[in-house]
Amino acid sequence: MTNDRSIRIALPSKGALERSTVSLLAACGLSVSRPNDRQYVGSIPALPNLTVLFQRAADIFTKVEEGSADLGITGYDVVAEQGVGQDNVVVICDRLGYGRCKLVLAVPESWIDVSSIEDLAELTLLFKEKGRTLRIATKYPNMTRNWLYEKLIVHFSLVEVQGAMEAAPSMGYADMIVDITSTGTTLRENRLKQIDGGNILDSQACLIGNKRLLQEDETKLEITKIILELIEANLRAKKYISVTANVQGKSADEIGNSLIAQSKLSGVTGLRGPTIAKVYSNPEDDWYAVTVVVEEKMLLSTVNLLRTAGGRDMTVLSPNYVFGAESQNYQQFLEKLK
Ligand SMILES: Nc1ncnc2c1ncn2[C@@H]1O[C@H](COP(=O)(O)OP(=O)(O)OP(=O)(O)O)[C@@H](O)[C@H]1O
Numbered sequence: 001m002t003n004d005r006s007i008r009i010a011l012p013s014k015g016a017l018e019r020s021t022v023s024l025l026a027a028c029g030l031s032v033s034r035p036n037d038r039q040y041v042g043s044i045p046a047l048p049n050l051t052v053l054f055q056r057a058a059d060i061f062t063k064v065e066e067g068s069a070d071l072g073i074t075g076y077d078v079v080a081e082q083g084v085g086q087d088n089v090v091v092i093c094d095r096l097g098y099g100r101c102k103l104v105l106a107v108p109e110s111w112i113d114v115s116s117i118e119d120l121a122e123l124t125l126l127f128k129e130k131g132r133t134l135r136i137a138t139k140y141p142n143m144t145r146n147w148l149y150e151k152l153i154v155h156f157s158l159v160e161v162q163g164a165m166e167a168a169p170s171m172g173y174a175d176m177i178v179d180i181t182s183t184g185t186t187l188r189e190n191r192l193k194q195i196d197g198g199n200i201l202d203s204q205a206c207l208i209g210n211k212r213l214l215q216e217d218e219t220k221l222e223i224t225k226i227i228l229e230l231i232e233a234n235l236r237a238k239k240y241i242s243v244t245a246n247v248q249g250k251s252a253d254e255i256g257n258s259l260i261a262q263s264k265l266s267g268v269t270g271l272r273g274p275t276i277a278k279v280y281s282n283p284e285d286d287w288y289a290v291t292v293v294v295e296e297k298m299l300l301s302t303v304n305l306l307r308t309a310g311g312r313d314m315t316v317l318s319p320n321y322v323f324g325a326e327s328q329n330y331q332q333f334l335e336k337l338k
């Protein structure tokens with residue numbers, strides 16, 4: 001039962017997205033409280049007006065679409081499969097950075113003559129000549145059908161299966177499958193192989209919302225903005241580090257100008273910087289603390305750059321959040337709501 005809390009978010013209750021969703025929210029200062037894993041209602045104490053509903057990832061799209069949840073986090077594969085023709089659901093952030101997987105076509109390894117989409121198209125015609133139909137097991141019938149039709153492959157039938165479909169070909173109730181893969185282990189263990197050009201969709205976790213419910217309620221929009229801003233700034237922060245060095249020099253200007261000139265030569269580019277502040281220690285010494293925020297891949301070039309300026313005692317910190325002048329995702333989301 002939901003109580004008087006005004007906005008509801010559906011989160012995955014189990015499976016591949018459960019833990020990473022809770023970890024992402026915790027890293028954003030939005031720790032989720034779930035009394036135990038048999039409880040399907042929880043809360044985020046930092047957002048007192050919000051109720052968390054735990055649901056299977058596959059059901060979250062429908063919960064948001066029918067309006068029993070205002071927001072939801074699920075796999076983009078679920079949205080792409082169930083979202084066809086549903087313009088009441090808006091994708092608020094399509095890349096949450098985890099739950100990465102692909103939806104692929106896979107055939108038995110023993111089909112040595114089938115290694116591409118063209119081979120598969122030929123095979124469907126061969127089946128047809130023999131009065132048979134190629135049977136494909138999947139829980140993604142809409143995407144599979146549309147994708148194959150686009151490739152002009154039309155002689156097949158779909159067998160809708162809800163789980164462990166990698167077993168379908170060996171059990172004999174389908175000839176091949178369309179399913180999610182991440183490491184490829186499950187396909188391999190079941191003696192299946194992907195075929196060239198058989199990648200239907202790249203997916204990761206995403207944040208979705210019910211357009212109408214969000215449009216008509218300022219408080220819900222406000223809470224959505226908070227969640228989105230925190231997630232966006234947290235994901236953005238993962239790219240950056242902040243490096244601080246002690247540098248001796250005559251003045252902040254002298255150090256700053258020399259570093260800017262050097263950084264152009266060495267290609268080290270940051271958000272902004274350097275920021276330079278006087279270090280108050282021994283009065284005869286002119287020491288400055290120099291800080292630059294750069295992409296993490298620039299770490300060693302930045303350390304070397306600071307060394308050329310005489311930098312020492314270098315410390316490196318990772319920011320938890322990096323906020324821009326405004327939230328890009330939120331602006332795009334408002335556009336989609338119109
Ligand atoms: N191996 C994987 N690696 C990364 N993400 C995955 C993987 N398998 C599934 N996902 C993502 O997680 C979502 C939920 O799948 P999952 O298999 O965890 O559901 P589930 O809760 O176990 O439900 P079901 O009982 O239907 O399997 C998928 O829609 C997909 O986006």
Ligand SMILES: O=P(O)(O)OC[C@H]1O[C@H](OP(=O)(O)OP(=O)(O)O)[C@H](O)[C@@H]1O
Pocket residue numbers: 015016163164165166179180181182183184185186187
């Ligand atoms: O490429 P891999 O890393 O092996 O991952 C792929 C498997 O992960 C998912 O299954 P899950 O473990 O969720 O089991 P389920 O099918 O019972 O939901 C998916 O349905 C695949 O079977």
Ligand SMILES: [Mg+2]
Pocket residue numbers: 015016
């Ligand atoms: Mg599963």
